[in-house]
Amino acid sequence: MAASLYLTLYTWNLRTGVLDTLAANTGLEFVSWVLRPGKWAADKATRLWDDYFHLVDVQQENRRLAEQVDALSLDLAALREDAAEAVRLRKLLGYSPPRNWSAQGARVIAHRLGPAGALDTVLIDKGSLDDVGVNVPVATPGGVAGRVLRSAMQASTVLLVTDPNSKIPVVSRDHRTTGILSGQGPGEDLEVRYVPLNAPLDVGEVLVTSGLAGIFPKGLPVAVVSGIERSDISLFLTVRATPLVDYNSLEEVLLFTRAPGGEPGQDPESLPLVPPTDNATVPAAASAAAPAKPRPAAIGPASKPAPKPAPKPAPAKPAPAKPQDRHAPGN
Amino acid sequence: MHTAHTYTSSRRVDHSVHPVLFWLGFILAGIWAQHFVPGVDFLAPALVVCLQQRRVSATAWLAAVFIVLQEGMGSLAFGSLILWYAGMLLVYLAGRWLFESRNFLFIFIIGVFLGVWRYVLVQMMASLQNLAPEQGQLVLECALQAVVFTLEWGFVFLLYKRYARHDDESRA
Numbered sequence: 001m002a003a004s005l006y007l008t009l010y011t012w013n014l015r016t017g018v019l020d021t022l023a024a025n026t027g028l029e030f031v032s033w034v035l036r037p038g039k040w041a042a043d044k045a046t047r048l049w050d051d052y053f054h055l056v057d058v059q060q061e062n063r064r065l066a067e068q069v070d071a072l073s074l075d076l077a078a079l080r081e082d083a084a085e086a087v088r089l090r091k092l093l094g095y096s097p098p099r100n101w102s103a104q105g106a107r108v109i110a111h112r113l114g115p116a117g118a119l120d121t122v123l124i125d126k127g128s129l130d131d132v133g134v135n136v137p138v139a140t141p142g143g144v145a146g147r148v149l150r151s152a153m154q155a156s157t158v159l160l161v162t163d164p165n166s167k168i169p170v171v172s173r174d175h176r177t178t179g180i181l182s183g184q185g186p187g188e189d190l191e192v193r194y195v196p197l198n199a200p201l202d203v204g205e206v207l208v209t210s211g212l213a214g215i216f217p218k219g220l221p222v223a224v225v226s227g228i229e230r231s232d233i234s235l236f237l238t239v240r241a242t243p244l245v246d247y248n249s250l251e252e253v254l255l256f257t258r259a260p261g262g263e264p265g266q267d268p269e270s271l272p273l274v275p276p277t278d279n280a281t282v283p284a285a286a287s288a289a290a291p292a293k294p295r296p297a298a299i300g301p302a303s304k305p306a307p308k309p310a311p312k313p314a315p316a317k318p319a320p321a322k323p324q325d326r327h328a329p330g331n
Numbered sequence: 332m333h334t335a336h337t338y339t340s341s342r343r344v345d346h347s348v349h350p351v352l353f354w355l356g357f358i359l360a361g362i363w364a365q366h367f368v369p370g371v372d373f374l375a376p377a378l379v380v381c382l383q384q385r386r387v388s389a390t391a392w393l394a395a396v397f398i399v400l401q402e403g404m405g406s407l408a409f410g411s412l413i414l415w416y417a418g419m420l421l422v423y424l425a426g427r428w429l430f431e432s433r434n435f436l437f438i439f440i441i442g443v444f445l446g447v448w449r450y451v452l453v454q455m456m457a458s459l460q461n462l463a464p465e466q467g468q469l470v471l472e473c474a475l476q477a478v479v480f481t482l483e484w485g486f487v488f489l490l491y492k493r494y495a496r497h498d499d500e501s502r503a
Binding site for chain 2: 024025121
């Protein structure tokens with residue numbers, strides 16, 4: 001009797017998600033309110049330390065960053081030209097303008113919690129009240145961090161890229177070789193699956209989101225290829241990749257939401273990869289069009305001057321976002 | 332002797348708090364403990380302590396609160412925590428036929444059961460959702476769960492006896 005009642009409850013919840021929503025809006029919300037004051041106190045203490053005891057380091061870092069900004073400004077000027085060219089070429093090809101996105105900052109307030117925390121996740125302080133729902137892409141200035149798995153009113157659980165259940169369609173930045181990026185567990189390299197044996201791909205090449213699953217915007221950097229092995233028995237290459245984000249030290253992240261009615265022609269590849277600010281919404285359209293290809297050094301170790309790839313014929317329209325199974329994060 | 336006993340009793344009363352406040356503080360501390368030790372249930376010993384004190388109603392509402400909290404902060408579909416706590420309570424009730432309920436070995440056996448039960452449960456519930464939990468990490472957390480449960484039970488039991496407001500010393 002009890003078993004049948006439980007199974008009924010479980011399957012009903014799997015279909016409707018009512019109990020998951022209830023648990024998220026009560027349990028997860030309560031947990032976020034418990035953890036938030038401690039995080040706030042820790043942040044304040046850290047800032048005090050940085051402000052008053054590490055002024056020398058801050059000055060040196062400031063100088064270094066100023067030099068970096070100068071260099072990046074030069075890069076940006078060149079890249080704007082490339083971006084404008086890309087827009088023109090897309091118009092010529094009849095490529096419909098991609099959807100627009102906007103970004104907002106969020107703080108990481110906890111990592112995996114509790115006995116039901118079987119997946120590699122983090123808890124952030126933005127939820128449905130901030131228009132953050134399931135499958136919202138999560139990134140940092142360095143690259144993609146994951147996507148929202150479950151959201152409460154003011155907190156959300158983010159499935160990290162390193163989790164084995166995370167599958168992201170990617171394309172190599174230089175050779176435009178496609179594959180599915182999958183996690184191998186915390187602290188482990190990522191794996192790129194379904195890369196054909198004859199596909200052109202180099203070690204050190206940056207992998208960016210292809211946007212094919214309709215969840216991630218196209219062109220966000222995710223990882224850098226760290227190893228390629230050719231198997232005698234498989235039809236695919238064994239490709240390992242190192243994530244561009246240190247997931248153990250995540251403190252702030254960016255949440256990308258689709259901005260309906262944004263400026264037409266805005267390329268999602270031009271997502272503003274800027275440090276997040278509290279409660280600040282950064283519209284993608286506000287940023288100058290930055291290209292998908294050669295990104296500044298901030299992106300990561302990819303560094304080889306890339307041969308300019310031929311523009312790949314794209315489908316007339318990006319694949320529409322499929323309604324995701326709320327309990328199947330493998331996408 | 333009589334004076335000393337009176338003094339001790341009055342001191343206990345002075346420091347005791349209402350059980351609701353005690354368990355609220357326990358929940359807050361447990362959430363923070365789970366923040367620092369991911370994947371381990373720091374709330375479960377409270378249910379065993381309540382049962383040992385024959386606080387059935389407290390056990391029931393604590394279990395309900397724990398289920399909502401743990402399901403909310405977890406990443407699996409709702410339902411695994413019901414089985415998790417139900418398994419623990421069944422082992423406790425069954426074990427009472429063989430052991431004295433406050434026997435340390437008995438508590439350790441419950442802890443070991445929880446470690447094994449978590450592995451089985453996560454595998455089972457994850458497969459129902461087409462998920463693949465990271466094996467090495469899961470095994471480590473299960474071993475940690477067995478140790479943490481046993482040690483934490485002793486700590487919580489002492490704290491409850493000393494600081495929660497209750498008079499009966501009945502044995503479960």
